[in-house]
Amino acid sequence: MRMAIVYPRRVMPLGIRTAGQTHVEHAAALAPADFFARYYDTHTPVLLEGFTRTWPAFHKWCPGYFAARFGDVIVEVAESRSNGVRPPGGWQTMRLAELAARMERETDASVYLVAQGHALAHPGLAALASDVVLDERFFGLGVDFGTLGLWLGPRHAVTPLHWDKTATVLAQVHGEKRVQLVSPVHTDMLYTRSGGYSEVDPDRPDAAQAWPLFADAPVQTITLKAGNALFLPPRWWHHVRSLSASASVSIGRFAGNRDGT
Numbered sequence: 001m002r003m004a005i006v007y008p009r010r011v012m013p014l015g016i017r018t019a020g021q022t023h024v025e026h027a028a029a030l031a032p033a034d035f036f037a038r039y040y041d042t043h044t045p046v047l048l049e050g051f052t053r054t055w056p057a058f059h060k061w062c063p064g065y066f067a068a069r070f071g072d073v074i075v076e077v078a079e080s081r082s083n084g085v086r087p088p089g090g091w092q093t094m095r096l097a098e099l100a101a102r103m104e105r106e107t108d109a110s111v112y113l114v115a116q117g118h119a120l121a122h123p124g125l126a127a128l129a130s131d132v133v134l135d136e137r138f139f140g141l142g143v144d145f146g147t148l149g150l151w152l153g154p155r156h157a158v159t160p161l162h163w164d165k166t167a168t169v170l171a172q173v174h175g176e177k178r179v180q181l182v183s184p185v186h187t188d189m190l191y192t193r194s195g196g197y198s199e200v201d202p203d204r205p206d207a208a209q210a211w212p213l214f215a216d217a218p219v220q221t222i223t224l225k226a227g228n229a230l231f232l233p234p235r236w237w238h239h240v241r242s243l244s245a246s247a248s249v250s251i252g253r254f255a256g257n258r259d260g261t
Helices: 030-039 056-060 063-070 094-106 123-129 184-189 210-214
Strands: 025-028 044-049 073-079 093-096 148-153 156-160 168-174 178-180 219-224 229-232 239-241 246-251
Touching: 025 030, 030 044, 030 229, 063 094, 063 123, 073 094, 093 094, 094 148, 168 178, 168 219, 178 246, 184 210, 184 239, 219 229
Parallel strands: 025 044
Antiparallel strands: 044 229, 073 093, 148 246, 156 239, 168 229, 168 246, 178 219, 178 239
């Protein structure tokens, strides 16, 4: 008698289903079971429409709110285009009121509060963390808000092209961002360097000439507007630029003991 062959749950090569597309799929009111089956388990990006509209943060967060409610809290800020690695001497520190003023004033960002600073773990920002409401059907119970990433920056704050080891939901609360994605299938076209980063700057007008292989890489581009979120599977390359003063939260934990890998 032949033995039955049991295939692993994830049989599709990672990132292959939409590797050749130049658009990101959209979904509204997506049931958790559908999200995990269609996107999480197949490593497929998806724009989740209306994802943050029920959060208190969606109705409150803006530079003026940060300044008025948390202005005296001291936060760490990286330079725009930071790779998220804290330098030996640490990042620059400033009052959140000063960062909020720069968010409103600057049209070409000089600083960026990035997730790696773990700002939501700051005791002075506990009330800010309470503005984030996570659906336990997607993210499980007992979420440690200190593990969530907070991103605050002026227009044109940039995260360079890179990939992450674990899946993330990038939830947009205030302002807009442009996200450019490339499937891990096309990694050989991206002139990789250490730390999971690429040499390619997809915003450069001469990018195709500077990095000829990149010219043939299918790039999926979306505008991430306030109220929506983007599911980023592990190892998908992404470049993020704020199109306005922006506030975002990144979430890397999922229900069912899923760790994002």
